[in-house]
Amino acid sequence: MNTDVLITAGIDVGSSAVKTAIVRHPPDSPPEAIALRTDRIRRRELRKVIDESNAAALEQAGLSRNDVAYVASTGEGELVDFRRGHFYGMTTHARGAVFLMPSVRAVLDVGALHARALRVDERSRVLAYRMTNQCASGSGQFLENVARYLGVTLDEVGPLSCQATDPQQVSSICAVLAETDVINMVSRGISTADILRGIHLSMAGRYVKLLQAVGAEGDVLITGGLAADEGLAGALRDRANAERLAITVRTHPQSIHAGALGAALWGGFRHDVLSKRARLSA
């Protein structure tokens, strides 16, 4: 492979998965992602998952470690000991989202423990943000737990939720105690689809508030682990309509990787800055 072109890597270490992106920066055309990976941690040793993810992504791109000029971490990136720089999660998600979909003016990043809403400008600068606090009510982990109780896999959650006919409200807000509600619903014979939709709607209710709080308008891209969950996107549209929030909820097949992509892209930017500096001082 031609390695004259700048190559950077972004590694997004989450609490449930490690995401890796390898990006190529041709001198006279926009950057392009040449490898994207998600590796779920599942109680494995984190450092190992990171190394494997990186190695697998390089393999996919047909590159070796030395071809990568700048490795940028994001998320809980302290364990990426081969990184050159670190960017914080919102910085990278904003960059990744605008890269994937240039019309995006707000980002909703839903991770395992937190959800964040960001308002961004066309250059992906974060103008305002809101995050959920230290209560996991409505988090990705919550959804994961519910799925476990319902005996469905995470990939099934979205499609099922979209089949709901009569969504059920979940009464308690606590992510843990709500499980009891879920179990009760199951025993009352309520369909899995309706339960999941109810959960999605209650999560979406929280997210709409976050989006409102940052003043989101126009295209909103969902990123993070739940980005691929159409059920959540649907519920978010419903809630946003109900609240008359003027947004268009968008999804993108690669938006799970927004953080990793953003890191790789910012890595490219820093690399240029640093090389320029080096040249100047030389």
Add this chain to the structure above:
Amino acid sequence: MTPSLAAIVARAEALAQDVSLDSVRAWKAAGRQRRAIGHMPIAIPRELIHAAGMLPVGIGGGGDRLEIIRGDAYFQSYICHIPRSTIELALSGRLDALDGMLFPSICDVIRNLSGMWRLLFPDRYVRYVDVPQNFDPQVGGRFWRQELDILRADLADLAGRAINDGALRASVAVYNEQRGALRDLYEARAREPWRFPAAELYQVIRAGNLLSAEEHSRFVREYLREAPLDPDRRDQDRSRVVVVGMFCEQPPVGLLMTLERAGCWIVDDDLLLGLRWLTRDVPLEGDPLDNLAQACLTSHVRTASMYEPEGRRGSWLVESVRRLNADGVIFCAPSFCDPALLDQPMLVAALDAAGIPHTQFKYSEDTGQFAVIREQAGTFSDSIRLWSQA
């Protein structure tokens, strides 16, 4: 770190963790009939206590190590943390070294806490010190002077000796000295923040809650001399920020470290205002109590608890950001702190108008999880760094 700096830092750390007031007990034991008066964070004329030969002791909550067992008995979950740790300290006997307690008017929480103190400890001296919100010398000034007269008489009673003008004037001089040292420290830090890590600086100043003013002035001067000698402290590519909102419940030091690790240099803050209440020296000529009263009206620190008759809440913040050449403002307030949180929208509006970036988050003195704060502060400093070069 030079050995002498390490010693200063270690002492400051030890004092910051001295929630049982061992140092106050030691001070009392070192002389006959020594008494100590506790007070909550702001606006207390410590000079008056000093002039009565007593030790003013700043009570700034219980920090992040104190387990709250009985303090929660008195406060609902939606009330900030400082009153519960303060009550915990008192109920567990840790504040027994204090011979009295003063509650300045910071907010309704502290105000009501003064009443709780009366009910819980009926035989201890308690006073609510009502700071005027009217700054006309003939109106608010007169009232404040009358409040101080009462306080002077009470303190004299407790001390068993009158507080004469001479003693008071001498105390004012001692505190002018301390004010000077603290001002110098803040100025030095604003110039070269990397020489004075925020957590360290905070603890050095916090020592003033427990040490006598004379000793604390020396301590601060020593630190001011030693810290810049550390060769390992160097400037880094970070954003300069002003932090606002921490005037009452103090943040855990981990939070200050987190802000720095996330790429910020703190160039100004409103920590420990009780020790830095007056921004200028108090004149020594004339009636010392009048001077003190007057200083409180005209040169108190601007903070959420004090009324702004001109409605210029935001502009002083903008001015200080500009003066200190800061890149942005971090609003960092205790959860459920009404004064700080209600202040924010006004300050935000002014910053927005001036085009100054800002971000905000909440803490409690016993917050142990900094991941979210790191993320937010990091994104903030990222955006300042990346976009200033872009």
Add this chain to the structure above:
Amino acid sequence: MTARGEAMAPGVQKEPSMLLQKALIGGHYDALARAREDGRKVVYTFVPGNLTELLRSFDLLPVLPEINALQSAMRNKSAGYIAEAEKHGHSEDVCTYVKCDIGMLKKGNLGPTGQPLPKPDLLLLSYTGCFTFMKWFELLRQEYDCPVAMLHVPYQADGVIQPHQRDYIVRQLRTDVIPMLEYVSGRRYDEAALQERLALSARAEDDFVHVLESAKHVPSPIDAYFGGVYYVGPIFSAFRGTKEAIEYYRLLREEVDARVTIGAGPITPDGPMGAERYRLVVEGPPNWTSFREFWKMFYDEGAVVVASSYTKVGGLYDRGFRHEPSRPLESLADYCLGCYTNLGLPSRVALLERYVRDYRADGFVINSVKSCNSFSVGQLLILRQLEERTGVPGGFIESDLVDPRYFSASNIRNRVESYLQMLDQKRPAGARP
């Protein structure tokens, strides 16, 4: 503070005083909506320590934002207003009255009746018993860019009014407040007019106290909390020092006396209340978003509130205070100093203790609202102290004023129910059911 007679179930007969109260409050909103046309000036101010007589003597119209907030809540509008304010950067943690008010403003400043509210010509910051007031009007000043008059009322930490405190208020009235009112209204200060108003106030105050104290009868003819919030409406807000208020309290007094004569209990939104089974004292403001549901939890069980501290936030008339024409400014100062939330905790405990004894209460309940630090901080100690002093068990409920997110009906019902069952169990054998 004041609620309009909206909560009644259809078909329930309203008493004349209810209709009058509703007309008074409604009329005031009408007057406000017309203020610009009528060329009248408007002053925003707070309920505790309000200077209605003084404002009226300048022919100024008072607007009480707290009342707008609670009225909005009773009409299910507060949630949207609060969301609006939070959207504008107001914290989730702070007093919801403020957010409700700011949200209402941001959404076009239509008052609870749907009529537009006039902008203030002056913000009279009667800084009494609550720090949030200061922030509230600082925020409003930023929105309206209008003059502010600050009246700092010192705290009665020791339970007695000290001369220098009164003097401080009177000086502020003379040097700041009155000149500002003169400037805004374009009139000179007229002490005689003020004295006349104060005399009218005192007359209504007498009847008001008579009504409150009627609850000492068994059964009580009134509910001094859920019903009480209607009774305090006129006297805590824009009507002190008016003939209308005198008329209202006279009428109310007659109705209450009539019920005493026949041994009847209070009127609830579902009609006359059933047998009185529990007599309670309540501390703390009510919840407004589910006011009716909240009240029902009590009256369905035969629980009647015989005395409450909330009906004292606009003055402690039953402890003897009256506006006095002979010392106009001094008595305004004493009025401000004496409002319930301006009292130190020991005084609050003593007052509640008296209520439990004087009104022969079986128990007392504290409704602790998230919004209000002024009320809420220390209530758990008040609970303990009262239990110790009176030997009567206390109940503790948590809710909020105007934020429906903090009213969990099932939770509160569980607590109320457990508490009343506990009172039952405590009754000596053979006592009332």
Add this chain to the structure above:
Amino acid sequence: MTVMDVFVGIDLGSTTTKAVVLDGKGGVIGRGITNSRSNYDVACGIARQEAFVAARFALTQAALAATPSLCDRAATLLPALSRSFRLQQHLGQLDLLRDALHRVAAQPRYQASSRELDGSVDLIVDTMRDRAPAMFGSLSVRKSDFFRDVAAAEYMQLAEERAGRKGATFDALAGLFDAAILPVENTAADNLFETHIGPALDRVLNARDDAAMTESMREVVTRVRGIDFHEASAVGTGYGRQRLPFPKEQIRSEILCHGLGAHAMFPGTRTVLDIGGQDTKAIQVDPQGIVTSFQMNDRCAAGCGRYLGYIADEMNLGVHELGPLAQQSRCRVKINSTCTVFAGAELRERLSLGQRREDILAGLHRAIVLRAMSLLARSGGVADEFTFTGGVARNAAAVAALTGLVHENYGQRRLNISPDSIYTGALGAALFAQRTGHP
């Protein structure tokens, strides 16, 4: 037929439903417990039934003890009879489970592999049946009283052994179980004393027993079986009490029931702490067992039993294993998260940093106990004697942490924990039933 007046108390908890049966004099004659994770009506029915079964065993025991010729043999016979009865019941539920598993396997989503699945199911359930007698043997200790837990553990283990690479995979088999167990739990199994006691007795009486004794034995059992329990009055309480099929007068707040129940078990009780699955209560009672003040937390799982349950799930442990592990800690870790879910994440993070399991667990126990301490403080402190009830009272580490903190902050207090503490609320309810039942 003899008619016997009894009083019943039912505590419909969030995790478990408990029933207590009192005789006419107020003595406890039977206790029953079941999982609430199903239908409330069913849970209530099962708990009640279990309590009646227990009552009949108690009466049988009393009758045997009163018959001189039988009392010696009774000592060995009765426990065997009880085990045999339980076994009978268990087998009945296994049959239900088998049917339910087949029904699920017949659903369209398993179409492709339903044959393999059916085969595996039969194999697994047959093995479970075969192993059942050993499980109810005289020396065996079961991990749980609930069919769900016992069956799940065995099933999953067998499923893992039997899982094929295609069709009947472990995931598919596990999925079957999750879907099948609910209807099984929701079927009020026919486990009445009346039906099962006959076969159970036959199984334990052996040839060595002489005919006369066997005869009088059968006669005692028949007599007890014939007793007609007359429910003079019943009172319901607990988290789900509003859903109990009882009139309003027969429903009491769980706070009062807990107070009264604790008083009945330990008459010196002045403070009660109950940490249940979904709520925690701190209650002060007077010398008559009347509640004078209380506080409860029921909105947030942090601080309730579920907190530990969640952590146990995270660590793939049973709740009963947590306490013993935590007690091995030598250096407690301070847990920074309040939220249960965040604490779960913190746990994973700390484990990945190489911190010891037991030290982290000790920190988690400390956290839940500190929350309880604050609730206790809010309810008025800890007076002497102090009674600890609810599921978490079975956790030795929690008890140890609590004892230490109470001692440090309130001085020496007598701590009461009853092995039957989980029935406290139901006992209180039954006592209320007795009060209202007797004019």
